[in-house]
Amino acid sequence: MPTKIEKDALTGRETTGHEWDGLKELNTPLPKWWLWVFYATIAFSVLWVILYPALPFRGATGLTGWVAREAVVPVMEAERARQEPMLARLRAAGPAGIAADPELRAFALAGGRIAFANNCAGCHGAGGQGAPGGFPNLADDDWIWGGDLEAIRHTIAHGIRAGESAEERISMMPRFLADGMLTAAQVNDVAEHVLSLSGRATDRAAAERGAALYAENCASCHGARGEGNREVGAPRLNDRIWLYGGDKAAVVRSIGSPRMGVMPAWEGRLDPAVVNMLAVYVHALGGGE
Amino acid sequence: MSRIEPPARVKPAAETAGAPAPLYASRQKVYPKAVSGRVRRAKWAILALCLGLYYLLPWIRWDRGPDAPNQAVLVDMQHARLFFFWIEIWPQEVYYLTGLLVLGAIGLFAATSLFGRVWCGFACPQTVWTDLFLWVERRIQGDRNARMRLDQQPWSGEWLRRKAATHAAWLLIAAATGGAWIMYFNDAPTVARELLTLQASGTVWFFFGLFTFTTYLLAGWAREQVCTYMCPWPRFQAAMLDENSLVVSYRAWRGEPRGKAKAAGVGDCVDCRACVHVCPTGIDIRDGQQLECIGCGLCIDACDDIMRRLGREKGLVAFETLANIAASEAATAGRAPGPERLARGMAARRAPRFLRPRTIVYAGVLALVSAVMLGSFLLRETVGLAVQRDRAPLFVELSDGGIRNAYTLKLSNRTRGTPAFAVALDGPAGLRLVVQDAETDAGGRPVLTTRPDGITQWRALVTAPPGLGLSDSTPIAFRLLDARGRAVESARSVFLGPKP
Structure with a gap:
């Protein structure tokens, strides 16, 4: 654009030199303090990129070597240590012992609810209502492998037909038509x-x-x-x-051609205390025996 | 001695020279002069009462038993309770606070329509603390003339000493104010000890600092600017005033024309400016009703004192209705100044009418809101039942074809005791209610226990046996029965099932 910076006669201020259909714009520079803060933020960002992991490349960790994941580890550990006495009691008590102790039961129901949402709800639904296609409803009164506290704990801990535990629930139904046993x-x-x-x-x-x-x-x-x-x-x-x-x-x-559902064994994946909490929680969904 | 007079206050003079008036005028500092009299004594009394209440209330103890705080007035944020002597308010009862605010607003409207801006002039915290700060300033720096002289002289040892002493005293009062505020939200002796030993929490220090700073700023520095520029109340309080409201007024019919005390043919106003010098907002009441006037009436005391000294009748400036001013004005129109004019003017006045449609409506609304609040407070239940239906799953089909719904019952107990309640189900015959972990009474009904001043939570299962023929949504209700079988509370919900 052809620019011609001139003094505006009315205000005595300089124009930007831009002209649109005869309209000229006065030059109103940014306040100095604003400009310096802006420069400071640029300098800050450069420092940030050098010191901290700011670039989306593997190895671009920054000079300080700071990692967000590491920062959270002590917090998690402290939290686990805080819970440990309670978890130890939950481990020792077993599902039946938890159900008999109001304090442990309240803790297990609250903790089981979270553990269920994290680990079980994917197949069994948020409220244990199950899903079509072989994911059983855990809130009803029909249990395939047993619905008392210990049976539920065993199923959660060892799984069903997953081949992950020696004590897993396992059985086979013959494929009567596919294998030609029946017409x-x-x-x-x-x-x-x-x-x-x-x-x-x-x-x-x-x-x-x-x-x-x-x-x-x-x-x-x-x-x-x-x-x-x-x-x-x-x-x-x-x-x-x-x-x-x-x-x-x-x-x-x-x-x-029967389908035989599979459930992973949670022993080894979850703390035994959590397995116990889950057993108590599932038992309390409404169908426990 | 040369007379020291602050520059006249700038009022926009748009008419000068056609140029637009400046939109900004820098503050002219006000140096209110000390004054004594009836109004001043009333103001001191109200100040002592308000400040005494504010500073001492948190220290009053009130025994509520072992598990509750023993502070009479306490907003317990952590446990979400508001304590006021024998009253305990839960967060879901916050409408009582709303009611109090409504009462406060209507009370303010009523007082304003009767007596003008008495709230602003006597009881507003801004006025009360500014008064206190002015008193401190006067004790240390002297009265009006001394203060003006101090501000106009170059810096000196004396200037520094007096100013430093003033601000130190202000900050001390401000800190006491901020400290007292904190005590309404924490146990007063505990938090006082924590503050003094510097062990208080960050939150406490933050609010302590905030209220200390705002008190110092608003009462020490901002003063009348808060009333004139910040506060919305002066902008619309005129809507509550009418010609029958008692407001601080200058009886111009008596005072004009102004002149020297011994001059002939002049009114009672000797133009001594005593009323201007004592005004905390620095205005001249003789200009008539104006936004800046907070109705504190100190000019009445100042003028009465001058009139007394001159041997003239008091009341040249007085709490007076605009109707009376107009009546006196009419009765004395064209009369020469003198005792005869004064007598005629005063005779034309009528007793102020306090019963007016406006004040009757305000009184009615006040009475109505008070009655509703009192009624709802006296009838409020000390136990509450809330029911949440499980949404996942909406319902469970059982192996025999029955249907089951699950509910969470929340039983809130607002007493310090632990009453137990049987729970009964209202709904189609045949529905069975089971509450997990609850004992049952002789009639087979689940019994819910409570915690003192807390909530217990229960999981209830309602089962419809097969063949009940319910629709996909059936209204039901849970009823709480006390030990005598009386229904104390009920909560409604629905029982869902598959579409028939």
Whole structure:
């Protein structure tokens, strides 16, 4: 732009030399104090980059070697040390002992709530309501591997079919259709029989045909009347709760090619005190036995 | 001795020479002169009462039992309680404070419509502390003329000594003010000891410093500027005033024309400027009603003293209604100054009308708000029940087809005792209520225990057996029953289920 800095006749001040359609702008420089503060911030930022990790490159740690993560370590350690007496009591008491002591129970419910949100809610939902596709609801009264405090603790600590613990919960259901143990028609009949256990069969004749097949193939684990068996984690079949869905197609699929859910073992991942707290918390969700 | 007079106060003179008046005028320092009289005595009495209350109230003890603070007036931020003698307010009852503020505002309006700016002139903290600081200043630097002389002379040992002594005394008072403020929020003896041994917490030091600094600044330096420029009240208090309000007024019909005491044909005002010299805001009351006048009435004392010395009747400046001023004005129009004019003017006055629609409305609102507050306070429950429904999951389907909802019950107990309450469920027959960790009474109802002055939290499970035929949302309520089976509190919620 052609610039012509001149003195404005009216105000006696210099213009910036810019002109737009005859309009000229007075030159109003920044206040000196502002300018110097601005320069100071630039100098400060340069110093900052030299001294502190400010650049997004690996190794750009700054001369001081300061690391945010290290700064938080002593805080966390102090906090852990503060909690340690309580955690020791929680470890020693076990779920039953915690439930019997109002102070420990209050602590466990509060701590279990946080631990549940951090570790369990991803699959089991924020309130333990579960999710479709094999993530069981923990707030209802149906338990596959047992719902008393110790059973819950054991399941949390050792996991299910994850191969992470010698004491894990493990069982297998045969793939009756996929492995050719039953024909599709037989699977259909068994499915009708299974539905009849909770009074929902649509084809009475098929259900009766399936009774013999059920007694032969299923009753050893799921019980003669579908009452289930917690020893082997065989779910109850005569109630209204279905892990993989309770309509006929879902039941047929579960017989034909069952899915067996996996839960990691939390022992080793979490402090035993936390496992105990989780057991107490899950037990208190509403379905504990 | 040459007469020392501060420059006349600058009032914008827009009419001069057509140039726009400057928007900024630097402060002309005011040197109020000491004065004595009825109004001054009343002001001293109110000052002593207000300051005495402010400084001593936190030190009054009040026994509330072993687990509660024994300070009569205490805002306990940490435990979220407000203690006032036998009253204890919880945060959720903050509407009592709102009510007090409403009462304060309406009371201020009522007082203003009756007696003008009595709040500003007598009871406002800005006035009270400025008065106190002025008294200190007068004790150390002398009265008006001495102070003006001190300010105009070059720096000297005496100047330094007097100024330093004044500011030291001010700071001491300011520190006592800030210290007393802290005591309304902390145990007074404890925090006083902590402050004196320099062991108080950072928060305490911050607020101590803040209130010390603002007291010193506002009462020592800013003074009448707070009233004139900072305070919103002078801007709209005129809306509460009318011609029947008693306000500080100059009886111009009696005083004008001004002149020397012995001159002939002049009014009672001898133009001695005594009223101006004592004014804490540095104005001339003879100019009439003005924003800067705080209605303190010191000019009345000053003028009465002059009138007494001249052997004239008091009351040239007085608490007077504008209606009376107008009536006297009309009665004496065209009359020559003299005792006859004075008698006619005074005879034309009427007793001030205190019962006016405006004051009746204010009194009515005051009575109404007081009654509502008192009623709600006397009827307030000492126990509260709040119910939160679990949102995750909304409801749980049970293996037999039943439905269960979970609720968190929060039982707040505002007494120092530990009463227990049975909880009953209002809703469709068949719903079963179980409260985790709660004992049950003879009738099978869960019994909730309480903590003294605290909240207990319970998890309640409500189960609908299969076949109850509920809709997807059923209103229910939890009722608290005391030992005699009387319902003391209830809280509503809903019971959710799948769509039928």
